[in-house]
Amino acid sequence: DQQVKQNSPSLSVQEGRISILNCDYTNSMFDYFLWYKKYPAEGPTFLISISSIKDKNEDGRFTVFLNKSAKHLSLHIVPSQPGDSAVYFCQKVVRFGAGTRLTVKP
Amino acid sequence: EAGVAQSPRYKIIEKRQSVAFWCNPISGHATLYWYQQILGQGPKLLIQFQNNGVVDDSQLPKDRFSAERLKGVDSTLKIQPAKLEDSAVYLCASSLVTGGRETQYFGPGTRLLVL
Numbered sequence A: 001d002q003q004v005k006q007n008s009p010s011l012s013v014q015e016g017r018i019s020i021l022n023c024d025y026t027n028s029m030f031d032y033f034l035w036y037k038k039y040p041a042e043g044p045t046f047l048i049s050i051s052s053i054k055d056k057n058e059d060g061r062f063t064v065f066l067n068k069s070a071k072h073l074s075l076h077i078v079p080s081q082p083g084d085s086a087v088y089f090c091q092k093v094v095r096f097g098a099g100t101r102l103t104v105k106p
Numbered sequence B: 001e002a003g004v005a006q007s008p009r010y011k012i013i014e015k016r017q018s019v020a021f022w023c024n025p026i027s028g029h030a031t032l033y034w035y036q037q038i039l040g041q042g043p044k045l046l047i048q049f050q051n052n053g054v055v056d057d058s059q060l061p062k063d064r065f066s067a068e069r070l071k072g073v074d075s076t077l078k079i080q081p082a083k084l085e086d087s088a089v090y091l092c093a094s095s096l097v098t099g100g101r102e103t104q105y106f107g108p109g110t111r112l113l114v115l
Helices: none
Strands: A010-014 A019-025 A033-039 A043-053 A056-059 A062-067 A072-077 A085-093 A099-106 B005-007 B010-013 B019-024 B031-037 B042-051 B053-056 B064-071 B073-081 B086-097 B100-105 B111-115
Touching: A010 A019, A019 A033, A019 A085, A019 A099, A033 A062, A033 B100, A043 A056, A043 A062, A043 A072, A043 B100, A056 B005, A072 A085, A099 B005, B010 B019, B019 B086, B031 B073, B042 B064, B042 B073, B073 B086
Parallel strands: A010 A099, B010 B111
Antiparallel strands: A019 A072, A033 A043, A033 A085, A056 A062, A062 A072, A085 A099, B005 B019, B019 B073, B031 B042, B031 B086, B042 B053, B064 B073, B086 B100, B086 B111
16 A cells, blocks of 8 residues: 655756755555655655644744645745755655655755 | 664665664653654654553554663664665654654664665
């Protein structure tokens, strides 16, 4: 059962622009979602989370939006920086999406 | 605060050989996870411990994989015998619950190549 899906394996954006990474989920029994960021040869690190009691959670340049009716969440990075280039995973409990590789070009 | 430690970082073995990975979680974290991450995929849970008890091992291939968490702290994951398809990064994570919400902290992973 694939409870968490990230349908875009890669995304490329220009420095300073907005990056939008998407995640869809099934089985809305669980109400807490997390985004992790992973650099090569390192383990994933926690980035930002959102609970279903909220539609939006913001932390600096990172904002996560939750659309419960569509069972969809998105991570916005504004402005994008070259150091944001990494693989981003969304997580629900212990289920991870396949990840989206973000490349931010200078 | 020290992070999650894993060793070795890299391991190359031949199929049918045995291998073991070690994880030392963050001090005070009761929950420990082992994940398998195959190239191009997200981490897949193998086993979850709460202290030294198993919470979920439903996706652990028990015919060849085993894991234990001695005294509720360090953990080892063993593969015996290894198959080619076991080539992956094995991630260990421990978690902290704050305000009823859990955040996992990952180690750097062990990259296994089975030839």
